[in-house]
Amino acid sequence: MASQGIAMLWHGDFHNGRQILNALDRRIGAGKKETAGTPAERFYRHRQSCSHRARILGLLLIPLDPGPVVPLRRAPDIREAAAEAYGDVGESSIVSLHELVGAIGAHEWRRNGVYVDALQGRIHPHYGTFFPTRSEYVDLVAAAALPSDTLAFDVGTGTGVLARRPRAPWRPPRGGDGQ
Secondary structure, eight states: OGGGTOOEEOOSOHHHHHHHHHHHHHHHHTSOOOOOSOHHHHHHHHHHHHHHHHHHHTTEEEEEBTTTBOOSTTOOOOHHHHHHHHOOOOSOEEEEHHHHHHHHHHHHHHHHOEEEGGGTEEEOOOTTSOOOOOHHHHHHHHHSOOSOSSOOOOOSOTTSGGGSOTTSOOOOOTTSOOO
16 A cells, blocks of 8 residues: 555554554565666665655554654653654644654654764754764764864754864854754
């Protein structure tokens, strides 16, 4: 059904819903792998594959009640994670299980912090910002020489990890909460 673009509203057990989500993900990943072509063609196919995966996994929906609370058996307490991602949930709605799982993971990153070698410290990313899971990118930027170190603008760079001054200690933005 998902491959045909039909959304499914899950009313069963929360953990069984997660198992269905994982099964869908495995099934999507079982497609044929093509490695031929130019780097641009491979990149395009990779982005198309990621888009297809997100579209399919986003079609498994679950109810979300005010609070916010997931009214399914064995559902975790998602109030803090959902409040950080969605704000105040004043009426019943429906949310993608894949998105909610991402919001829960982002809440844990924010709460516990994520150690980044290039910073020699932890960052506390908010939900919806770029998360540098590929530390080699951060390391490449950290090793690159800047044309100037007198002025820099950090606009729309997510956590700011990639925009930091190489080899300088990371500090939270002025007036920010460091998260």
